[in-house]
Amino acid sequence: MKIIMLGAPGAGKGTQAKRIAEKFGIPHISTGDIFRANIKNGTELGKEAKKYMDEGKLVPDELTVRILLDRVKDADCSKGYVLDGFPRTIPQAEVLDSELAKLNEKVDYAVDVDVPDENIVKRMSGRRACLNCGATYHLEYLKPAKDGVCDKCGSELVLRDDDKPETVNKRLKVYHEQTQPLIDYYSKKQILHAVDGTVDPDEVFKAIEAILK
Ligand code: ADP
Ligand code: ADP
C-alpha cells in the first residue's frame, strides 16, 4: 500500500503519517526528516538543503527526487510506505508516477489533511520537534510527558528554525503556489481523499482509517 500525505506545512501530515505507518506496518518516509538528519550530520546534502529550508523555499526537485527514489528502494519499502512531504511539486509527482509505472506499481491513496492558513501559524509556533527521532509535539495540543524532552528517545525538543512566523508565512505561500496544484493532480487520478485536519488528532486518524479500509 502506497500512501501520500498532502496538506500545508503544519497541517498534521507527520502526526498522521506516523500513526498510519504503525497501524499498517509500513515505513513513514519524510523528506524533511531526511534533510534534517543530513543537516545534523553535516553532510554535503544537508548543507545544500539547508540553504533552501532556512529561506522557507523548496529544495530543488532534482535533489529531492534523487533522495526519495533512493529511499523507496530499501527492502523495508517492499510492502509499501507512507510519504510525508513528498511530492511537493507537480514534477516530483510525475517522476514518482513514472518510476512506479516502470515497476507496474502506483500510488494507492493521496490523503489531503485540510487546515486553513489562519490555524497554521499558531500551530507552527507551538510545534516542538525532536531532531533525533523525528517525533513532533505541540505546547498545547500534544504535550510530551516531560517538558522539552522527547517521549520516544529522551532527546531535547526544539523549535525548528523554519517554524518561526516569518518563515511559516513564506512556506504557506510556497505551498499554495507549488504544492496545492497536486490536489487537482490526484483528484484527476481519482485517488484523492480529503480529511478535516482542524479536529483533534484522534478524530483525524479515525477519518483516515475509514478511507484506508
Ligand atoms: P512541514 O511538514 O512542516 O512542511 P517538512 O519537514 O516536510 O515540513 O519540510 C521542511 C522543509 O524541507 C521544507 O520547507 C522544504 O524546504 C524541504 N522539503 C521537504 N520535502 C521537500 C520536497 N518534497 N521538495 C522540496 N523541498 C522539500
Ligand atoms: P506537518 O507534518 O503537516 O508539518 P505535524 O504533524 O508536524 O504537521 O503537526 C504540526 C503541529 O501541529 C505539531 O506541533 C503537532 O503536534 C500539531 N498537531 C498535529 N495534528 C494536530 C491536530 N489535529 N490538532 C492540533 N494540533 C495538531
Ligand code: ZN
Ligand atoms: Zn525523539
